[in-house]
Amino acid sequence: MKPTTQKILLLLFTGVALSLSYTPRQYWRTLKSASKEWKIINKKDLRYGINKLYESKCVRKSKNKDGTVTIIITDKGKLKALTYHFERMAIEKKNWDGKWRIIGFDVPEKVRWGRDALRDKIKKLGFYELQKSVFIFPYNCKNEIDFIIEFFEIRKYVRFGILETIDNERHLKEIFKLT
Known part of the structure; x- marks a missing residue:
């Protein structure tokens, strides 16, 4: 097209x-x-x-x-x-509000393609992988994440949260160039 x-x-x-x-x-x-x-x-x-x-x-x-x-x-x-x-999706990186957005997922093997696609997309968007199925990001991204999990029809397997603090914050600030 x-x-x-x-x-x-x-x-x-x-x-x-x-x-x-x-x-x-x-x-x-x-x-x-x-x-x-x-x-x-x-x-x-x-x-x-x-x-x-x-x-x-x-x-x-x-x-x-x-x-x-x-x-x-x-x-x-x-x-x-x-x-x-x-x-074409991108997440707008405005001024950091001091909060961390965390995504965790436990997608079953029967929808592995959805899990792999989600992992690939959030990596491309700039999320940092804390563990195999836990990612973190410093900017507001709720709408984009909602869109992605609806797109792949995996909502019931994905959790989204906002953290005030995390024990390795200094390391994460360096990764995201927030210092």
Whole structure:
């Protein structure tokens, strides 16, 4: 799928993201960034991208009584958009609030692929491995972790917590360059 077509799919998926926004601030930030991105795509590429999405059954068209057409993202399109969003995911590293985010998991062998994918993704995001299935990170990442564990359908096997202190804090501060 071409980058423009991927962008169109992600922008259509923004409507889903808006409905999942927890705060008005998140809602407006998502909406503002989406409107900027729509303006960047030229009309020819937009038409081509939507047609490609339609052919691949990622969107469907619905004709309205007034003659306009509404583009609706399908379940297949939502899944594809989640995949693209997942690949581009990053955690914003704002000022450290002095708290540690810890993730522990005990995923059974029958869903090993989910465990391995979770471990791989959180390592790529910059988490530090304390033990084989316990990772730590200094920045707020609750939404991203929720997204990842929902994406892999392993919520019941994963625990997330926030620590005020940890005995090897000085070592962790060095690892995350917080000193």
